[in-house]
Amino acid sequence: MEENEEVEKTPLTDTVVYICIIAGSAGLMYGYDTAVSGGVMMMKPFLKKFFPAILLKMIDNDMKQDQYCRFNSHRLTAFISSMFIAGLISSLLAGRVTSLIGRKLSLITSGILFLTGNGLEVFAQNLAMLIAGRLFVGFGVGFANQAAPVYITEMAPSKWRGTLNTAFQFFVCCGSVLASIINFGASHSNTNLGWRLALGYASLPATLLIIGAIFIPDTPSSLIQRDKLDEALTTLSRVRSTKAEAEAELKDLVSSTEAIKLNTQNPYLKILELRYRPQLILTVAIAGFQQLTGVGMVALYAPVVMRTIGMGTEESLLAAVVIGFVNLVSVLMSTCMVDKIGRRFLFIGGGIQIIFSQVFIACTLAIQSQIVIEGFPKNYGVVVLVLMCLISSAFGWSWGPLTWLVPSEILPIEVRAAGTGISVATNLLITFILAQLSMAMLCYMKFGLFLFYGATTLLMTMVIGVFLPETKGVPLESMESVWNEHWFWKWVLSS
Numbered sequence: 001m002e003e004n005e006e007v008e009k010t011p012l013t014d015t016v017v018y019i020c021i022i023a024g025s026a027g028l029m030y031g032y033d034t035a036v037s038g039g040v041m042m043m044k045p046f047l048k049k050f051f052p053a054i055l056l057k058m059i060d061n062d063m064k065q066d067q068y069c070r071f072n073s074h075r076l077t078a079f080i081s082s083m084f085i086a087g088l089i090s091s092l093l094a095g096r097v098t099s100l101i102g103r104k105l106s107l108i109t110s111g112i113l114f115l116t117g118n119g120l121e122v123f124a125q126n127l128a129m130l131i132a133g134r135l136f137v138g139f140g141v142g143f144a145n146q147a148a149p150v151y152i153t154e155m156a157p158s159k160w161r162g163t164l165n166t167a168f169q170f171f172v173c174c175g176s177v178l179a180s181i182i183n184f185g186a187s188h189s190n191t192n193l194g195w196r197l198a199l200g201y202a203s204l205p206a207t208l209l210i211i212g213a214i215f216i217p218d219t220p221s222s223l224i225q226r227d228k229l230d231e232a233l234t235t236l237s238r239v240r241s242t243k244a245e246a247e248a249e250l251k252d253l254v255s256s257t258e259a260i261k262l263n264t265q266n267p268y269l270k271i272l273e274l275r276y277r278p279q280l281i282l283t284v285a286i287a288g289f290q291q292l293t294g295v296g297m298v299a300l301y302a303p304v305v306m307r308t309i310g311m312g313t314e315e316s317l318l319a320a321v322v323i324g325f326v327n328l329v330s331v332l333m334s335t336c337m338v339d340k341i342g343r344r345f346l347f348i349g350g351g352i353q354i355i356f357s358q359v360f361i362a363c364t365l366a367i368q369s370q371i372v373i374e375g376f377p378k379n380y381g382v383v384v385l386v387l388m389c390l391i392s393s394a395f396g397w398s399w400g401p402l403t404w405l406v407p408s409e410i411l412p413i414e415v416r417a418a419g420t421g422i423s424v425a426t427n428l429l430i431t432f433i434l435a436q437l438s439m440a441m442l443c444y445m446k447f448g449l450f451l452f453y454g455a456t457t458l459l460m461t462m463v464i465g466v467f468l469p470e471t472k473g474v475p476l477e478s479m480e481s482v483w484n485e486h487w488f489w490k491w492v493l494s495s
Contacts, residue, residue, distance in 0.1 A: 012160045016239040022212035023151040024167030026107060026144035028205035029114050031175025033137055034299055036198050037080050039183025039320060041071070042303045042313050046195035050127050051076050058307075069443035071304050075127070077436050080300055082131050084432035086138025087145065088425045094146040095421025099225065099267070102218040103154070106147035111210035114140030115203055122200045138428075140206070145404075145424045150416060153408040154219035155239060158475040162338035162405055169401035170331045175205060176299065177324035183303075184317045220250065221413055224257050256477050257413060267418035276415055278489040282468055283407040283419050287426040289460035290403040293354050294453030295395045296434050297442075298323060298388050305388075308442065309365070311381050319385050326389040330396030342472040343402055344464065350398020351461030357390040358454035365447035403427065409471055410479060 040046050047055040057070045090113075098106040117136025124130035148168050156164040182201055186194035223232040232253070236246035271280055297305055302323050306316035338346060364383050403423075411419035441449050469486045471479065483489045 012157060013239060013241055016155055016157070016160075017164070019216040019239070020152045020155055020164045020167055022209070022216050023103075023107060023148045023155075024164075024171050025205065025209050025212060026110060026148035027168040027171035028175040029111070029144060029202065029209065030141050031172035032179045032202050032205055033083065033114075033118075033141070033175075034172075035176040035179035035320065035324065036183060036202060037083075038300050039180060039187075039303050039317055040195045040198055041076065041079070042183075042307060042317060043187055043195045043198075045192040050079070050130060067308055068446050070308060072439045072443040074436065074440070077439050078131065079134065081432045081435035082134040083138035083141065084428045084435055086135040087142035088138075088428040088432060090139040090142030091146045091421050091424035091428060092142075093421075094143045094424075095267070095418045097143075098147050098150065098222075098421075099417045102222045102226065103147050103151040104213055104216060104218040104222075106143050107151065107213040108210055110140045110143035110147065111206045111213065112140070113137075113143065114206040115210075116140075118199065118203045118206065121202075122196050137202075142424060142428065144209070145428075146417075146421050149404040149408040150420050151219055153405070153416075153476070154221045157240075159473060160339065161409060161476075162343070162472065163335050165405040165408070166331060166335045166338060166401040168404050169396070170328070170335065172400070173324065173328040173331045173396060177321065177328050180317065180321040180324045184314070184321055187314060187317055220253055221257070221416075224250075224253050225413075229254070252477055267415050268422075271415040271418050271422070275493065276412070276419075277492060278483045278486075279407075279410050279412070279415075279419065280422070283411065283423045284426050285460070285463060286403055286406055286468075287423040288430045289456070289463070290399050290427060291430040291434055292453065292456040292460060293351075293395060293399055294358055294391065294450065294457070295399070296431065296438060297449075297453070298392050298395070299327075300435055301438055302388065304439070305442075306381065306385065309381055309384060319388075322385065323389055323392045327392040327396040327400070330393040331401060334397035334401050337397065338401065338405070339472060342470050343406055344468055344470050346398040347402060347464040347468065348461055350394040351457050351464070353394035354391050354399075354457045355454050355461070357387045357394070358450045358457065361387045362447045362450035362454070365450070406468075406471065409474075409476060410482075412480070413476070 044055060044058075047058070051073065054071060054073055054076055094106060097109075101109075114137055117133045117138070117140060120129055120133030120136060122133075124133060149165060152165050152167060153161060178201075179198070182198050186198040189197070217235040217238065218231070220232040220236050223229070223235065229250070233246060233250050236250055237243055240246045240249065270276070302320045303313075303316040306319045307313060311319065334346065361384055364380055364387070368380055407423040408416065408420050441452075445452065467488060469482045469489070471482060474482055483493060
């Protein structure tokens with residue numbers, strides 16, 4: 001107990017804040033690319049070049065046309081979803097690669113892959129080249145989403161781990177807001193190259209990550225796993241306030257990894273053992289449930305949804321900017337709350353707010369379902385926008401940052417890289433499926449789609465309430481005790 005109290009007193013140094021911000025900037029790539037693609041789908045020059053049939057539907061004022069089905073095209077959604085399937089594959093590879101080459105080089109690799117894909121996107125002359133670019137971008141995202149949260153978790157003092165880990169989600173939101181603003185500006189440009197410029201700006205966060213990652217050290221845990229004890233001590237001396245602290249933490253990390261290094265079993269097989277069952281189940285559940293909040297309709301397709309219910313193209317893009325700013329502010333709120341009131345409260349509170357918002361969106365659309373072919377009234381559009389902002393807000397201070405934080409802190413070091421790889425892969429798999437099917441689901445389910453997301457959010461909130469123990473302030477090396485004290489997992493582990 002005294003040891004844990006001493007660890008919690010570890011002060012936060014400027015150096016650890018700086019290097020965690022650099023690692024967290026990997027989220028800038030992800031957030032920007034996710035948001036910019038949804039906005040580009042609204043730009044007529046882009047649709048004319050790659051999806052002319054969708055453009056014809058947009059300009060067709062035939063009142064008999066079902067507004068909900070206007071963007072129902074598997075070729076169009078493949079533009080969005082292809083990035084996620086590539087990210088799924090690379091995140092599984094990244095778990096192994098990160099263990100071999102370290103977290104730092106994995107971050108640099110992610111930036112290089114992303115830049116390659118972005119170049120193909122910007123200069124795409126046909127749909128095949130455009131999708132190829134999306135695949136390379138996805139490879140970069142998979143590496144970034146696996147390495148960045150692990151890097152921050154292993155660098156941060158226990159007391160500040162939650163706060164610093166929200167840096168990743170904060171940068172995701174910053175990227176989303178920047179993309180929404182650039183989309184809005186590009187839609188007003190007098191050139192047919194606006195969509196290329198909007199996509200091209202994604203190269204800036206990738207370049208920032210590559211350059212920044214060159215100047216940060218690898219994590220002590222990663223260095224110790226690769227028998228680089230002197231470098232590990234040097235790194236700890238940089239990120240802890242005193243040398244005595246650094247030496248004490250090094251001793252703890254070395255002792256916790258000595259037994260692990262004797263076991264040469266594949267970590268992807270090892271994580272299937274009974275002793276890791278609680279961590280694996282919750283890691284997969286949290287990663288998968290995150291997208292079942294319906295956040296994809298907000299983060300990926302917000303302009304499309306607003307356009308579907310009757311807003312103009314410019315109004316739809318502006319609505320995406322508003323939603324992005326709301327999400328950004330809510331992530332800042334999470335930064336202040338996560339290490340004070342804990343993970344469980346944020347998960348459950350955010351879930352309740354999302355359920356409320358999804359149900360009321362469904363009710364609002366249902367009320368107007370009989371007159372949708374005559375045009376969706378603007379005042380109802382404002383109501384939908386407000387409710388989407390509530391979803392964005394709840395996601396920003398709960399399921400958004402916590403999905404990256406909790407798996408990376410509950411997984412023991414010997415399976416952390418593999419476990420976070422599985423977590424990211426699960427998240428990207430669900431995202432891919434929903435991104436590919438969302439427009440078809442909206443077409444056929446209409447307002448029922450939002451009731452579906454409300455039901456899934458209710459289920460996952462109940463799962464978190466029953467099965468997730470609180471991990472606030474628990475040192476990584478002491479995390480095992482959390483499971484041994486939980487009423488359900490204690491029974492599972494003893495059976």
